[in-house]
Amino acid sequence: MLEEKNDNLPEADGNLTNENTELVQAESPEVIENIAENDVIENETIVELTDEQVADDTLELNSENNQSVVDAIHDYNAEESEDETLKERHDIPMLDYETLSMERLVEELETLVSTDKVMSIKDHVEEIKKAFLSKYYHFIDEKKEEFLNENPDSTQDFHYHSPLKNKFDHLYSNYREKKNNHFKGLQDSLKANLNKRLEIVEELKNLIHSQDSISVTLKKFNDIRDRWKVAGPIPKDKYNHVWNNYHFHLENFYDILHLDREIRDLDFKNNLEQKQKIIARAEELLNEEDISKAFRELQNLHRIWKEDIGPVSKEHREEIWNRFSDLTKQMHDKRESLQERFKEIENNNLAKKKEIIAKIEELATQKMNSHSAWSGQIEKVEALRNEFFSTGKVPAEVNENTWTEFKNAVRSFNALKNSFYKEIKKDQTDNLSKKQALLAKVLELKNSEDFNATTPIMKQIQEEWKSIGHVPRKFSDKLWEEFRAACNEYFDKVKEQRNAMSSEEVEAFENKKNYLETLRSFELTGEHKTDLDAIKAHIENWKSFGKVPFQKRHIEGKFNKILDVLFEKLSASKKDSEMARYASKLDSLAHSDVRKIDNEKVFIIRKIDEVQSEIFQLENNIQFFANAKSDNPMVKEVLKNIERQKEELATWKEKLKQLRNISA
Secondary structure, rough: HHHOOOOOOOOOOOOOOHHHHHHHHHOHHHHHHOOOOOHHHOOOOOOOOHHHHHHEOOOOOOOOOHHHHHHHEEEEEHHHHHHHHHHHHHHHHOOOOOOOOOOHHHHHHHHHHOOOOHHHHHHHHHHHHHHHHHHHHHHHHHHHHHHHHHOOOOOOOOOOOOHHHHHHHHHHHHHHHHHHHHHHHHHHHHHHHHHHHHHHHHHHHOOOOOOOOOOHHHHHHHHHHHHOOOOOOOOHHOOOOOOOHHHHHHHHHHOOOOHHHHHHHHHHHHHHHHHHHHHHHHHHHHHOOOOOHHHHHHHHHHHHHHOOOOOOOOHHHHHHHHHHHHHHHHHHHHHHHHHHHHHHOOOOOHHHHHHHHHHHHOOOOOOOOOHHHHHHHHHHHHHHHHHHHHOOOOOHHHHHHHHHHHHHHHHHHHHHHHHHHHHHHHHHHHHHHHHHHHHHHHHHOOOEEEEEEHHHHHHHHHHHHOOOOOOOOOHHHHHHHHHHHHHHHHHHHHHHHHHHHHHHHHHHHHHHHHHHHHHHOOOOOOOOOHHHHEEEEHHHHHHOOOOOHHOOHHHHHHHHHHHHHHHHOOOOOOHHHHHHHHHHHHHHHOOOOHHHHHHHHHHHHHHHHHHHHHHHHHHHHHHHHOOOOOHHHHHHHHHHHHHHHHHHHHHHHHHHHHHHHHHH
């Protein structure tokens, strides 16, 4: 930069004699332009430096710290000067990509790659790549562990297909291709521009030795400056060297040649005013709240200072540059303070992640004894994993170690969890055999049309299926789908059969309802056999109407009440009446499910046992009256009671016989 050069050159006016000095001062610009090339002072001393001396011979600043700050800004500017699209990276927010999920990272990458400014997103893309791959490889490690635990004896290699990873690779490949194409075009342009600028520097360097008149020399000088401004970007590693070389010879031209003093001073004054404005703006930037934005503008001010504004007079060079570099140092200190705050945030994030790792390590020592308990532990670890990923950046120097500690903690937990599931794998295999056996039964029964007998069995199988525990995951879905499909097929047929019967049942109800009205007007003739046969005929007619809808079965109770009244009026034996009524009940039971018939059997057998016990007790009691006369009232009552119990026993046995006939 031109203000940074050691100015070991002669004074701006050169080593002129007093006489010549007076001449130059006396003459007007027009006269100066007409000075012949032979009028140039021959004893003028021109100092030339090599390119290496030009690049390294910098003006001492107030401190080495200031110099390092300015050098850093020059490096930023060199990079952005090489490719102007890099300036636009500041307009793209740099998110905390480590906190985003893999899906969100791919979405962000897709958005960035869609821009044409490929170099402006390179830092963002690399941060996304680092965050995505770390999460993806951790995810794959877990899937591989699951595979090996579920297939310990497998000889197959682990493979996992991830559409998300394929999309990421495709997007990143597009980015790489766009970047390579951009570089190809850029490199040729940078090389051509570098040669162009080097030629301009050489022209400027040789201009000092020009034998042309001052007017011609000035015209060439202005042409050189104009061409320099539009010469285009050059490689960043050549940037500072070429610019310093140019400005060194630019100052040399101003200081050594005897130009029109008025023109030179006006140029110096204009340059000084522009640099003072830059300093004023730099002072304002110190109060800017957005330090990052202020620092970027300061970079641009340095670029303008170096690339667009010429030198100032020697008396102001060092002083004005020192002012600007001091302001730069102050801005740098503010930026460093901001970086410290960021560092503090990163350290806080590190502490949080350490706590999360410690919690996972603690969970990795807790043995659970049931699947439900392990499910709770797994949920806790999953929540901690999400918290770890959502916690922001940590200091770069510990990032790798932190990530390794996290992976090891999760791996330890998985090892403990997997040891439990290995132990219960045998139980799952047994459960698999049980469910496969139930599935075989269901497949065998699903085509049965004996719905009354099969339906209870199918329901029992379903209840048994529910009571059996887990089976290996790779069989679970397929086994369940087959079982459910077979059950659905059977119960769909049951439903269809019920729907088909519903119209017949409604018709039966209507017929029975009408028949009840006829039965209420029925009168007994008084002839026992005739009346009994008539009642039995009514019962048979009632049966012939068939089954009624379930919700209408109350009509059977009404029919039985009418029968009870008729049998009471009928002068028939109690047994005949009882069995006639029971025949109607048996008809109802015949259309019921098996459980009701079984319950009725249990009830009758219990009654038979009770009556037999009563008869035994009565016969035992009669022995106490062995010496009593047969006409003894107490003896008569006991004997009569025994006879009644025997009749009742015969009735219950007849009922059991008929009940067994319908269930046979």
